[in-house]
Amino acid sequence: MTAASTSTVSNAAGLSERGLLRFITAGSVDDGKSTLIGRLLFDSKGIFADQLDAISRAKHKRTVGDTIDLSLLTDGLEAEREQGITIDVAYRYFATPKRKFIIADTPGHEQYTRNMVTGASTADAVIILIDVSKVKLHEDGSVDLLVQTKRHSTIAQLLQIEHVIVAVNKMDLIDYDQSVYERIVAEYLKFAAQLGLRDIHAVPLSALAGDNVVAASDKMPWYQGPTLIDLLESLSVYDASQDEAFRFPVQLVARHNGHEANDFRGYMGRIEAGKVSKGDQLLVQPGNQQATVKDILTLDGSLDTAVVGQSVTILLNEYLDISRGDMLVDAQRPATLQKTVKADLCWLSEDALDVRRKYWLKHTTRQVAARVTAIDTILDINTQQRRPADSLKLNDIASVSINVQQPLAADDYNDLRSTGSFILIDEVTHQTVAAGMIRLGEAA
Structure with a gap:
């Protein structure tokens, strides 16, 4: 089976594709999430020599001989290394010639699901790891996925993560059996259909051995699909649309220092959606006062127009009672x-x-x-x-x-x-x- 997909990427005409991809790893305990990220970093040359030296001498290494324990690249807390589990969210950055990445290694243990939610809240894609050695395969053909796999997939759907990669890990433990892989993927696709997950891809791999992570594996000739890194490089992610309704939560009201004649009053914050220009008619919510944009200021000077993602100071023509927590919105398309x-x-x-x-x-x-x-x-x-x-x-x-x-x-x-x-x-x-x-x- 090659990469499975339940739908195509949504039409994003008019939007520019972003070169940065944020993704998380999710799954149950000991599915190999930290090892997978370590393998990605190692095989893509995203590790410095001193980092390699440090983890090769680590006292909590769980590999034999000179083999590097790649999970230690993300499990930085002492408690994580002692217990062999991920507790906190660990962020790592790396790049390939085609794309830049921010990875969030999230915990698999049920107790730390809240940390997984934290990492997932800003993710463009999620890698759901499934450990083939833990999945129950019944003689009647049915397959039992782990509860954490289902929980993390449900959270991914609730948070509207656009892309889902199902990484069936530890294929080396079952001698790279194609039929087992296909049964697991088929069961996951059934569950994903219940959830309403849309863009799903599947890949068989071994994070420990490096099969199909960065380099294609010669041990699974039956799989002709892309490697994990190829999938990550090919996912379409677009910058936020400037055509959405303008949303500007006020973080701070800025005043002059008291020694100037003009009564400067600016509203500082980050544009969360849409765009704003001088002269635009806005609404201040929840009070519903009408307002007109007088100026848009940044550290580099005045702007005629500012767009989503920019942090600016907005000046209004009107004197209104506006404070932190209020929101400036498009008067024609309010919240x-x-x-x-x-x-x-x-x-x-x-x-x-x-x-x-x-x-x-x-x-x-x-x-x-x-x-x-x-x-x-x-x-x-x-x-x-x-x-x-x-x-x-x-x-x-x-x-x-x-x-x-x-x-x-x-x-x-x-x-x-x-x-x-x-x-x-x-x-x-x-x-x-x-x-x-x-x-x-x-x-x-």
Whole structure:
């Protein structure tokens, strides 16, 4: 079987393709995520000599003789090396002649799923590793995928990660058996169809031996598809569209130093969507005041137009009550104001959700008091069926209703990640307890 795909890349006419790809590795414990990234870095010449020397002398090396333990390139914490597991998200950077990459090595252990969500939140692609030695193959032809494989795939779908690569790892342990590979991929594609994942590619490999990671393997002549690095280099990723509705969360209100005659008042922040020009008519949300752009300032001077991704200071003709947490938006295409938010929620805390308690909801630069008023349904990872629930525990995924003390100017997560996402913060411990994706189609 060659690379499997359930659909083509969406039409992106008019957008420029980005040379940088952000991707994460995901899967269960000991599937070989850290080793795979180490192999990618090693075979693509992305490791310095002193790094190689350091890991070759590491006391927690798990390989025999002079063989390099490539997992140590990303597992930097002492606890990670002692236990042989990934705990924190490790970011690595490397480049090939065709593309630059940012890799996030995320934990496989269920306890650290919240760290996987962190790494996935900015990813363009995800590599779902499947360890062939752990997958149960039944005589009736059925295949049991691991729960973490299903959980991470579900999170990838919720976060709208565009590209999914299914890396069937440790093929050397089954003598590169084609039939086993094909059964696993077929089962995964069935599960992905339930989720609604679209752009899926599959590749058989051995991260430890280097088969089909950077160089094609002569041990799997039945596989004629691209290697992992070829796949990563070929994925289409586009810069954010400037045609989207303008969104500018205010981070800071800048004033002059008090010794100047002019009353300078600028609103500082990062453009999260669209573009803005001098003279544009804007709306200040949630107050719904009308405003006109007087000037757009940067460290390099004044601009006539600024676009998504730029950090700027916007000056307005009007004197308005605007503070951190307000949002400047396109007057013709404003965000949706909500005091009751419908969302998909990933619960990340070891303490269960208490619907009687208040939490802080952090949305863009705005932080408001909030309470989860209802758990509408909870998702069963294995069956993808939803059922009623009265509480959420660590790693649960549910559709919820949240009341906020002050209205939010929000977009649907599927339309715009930055203004369609939020986190919940425990007001006592100040720990992040949940990550949410707003669903306007179900808004009250």
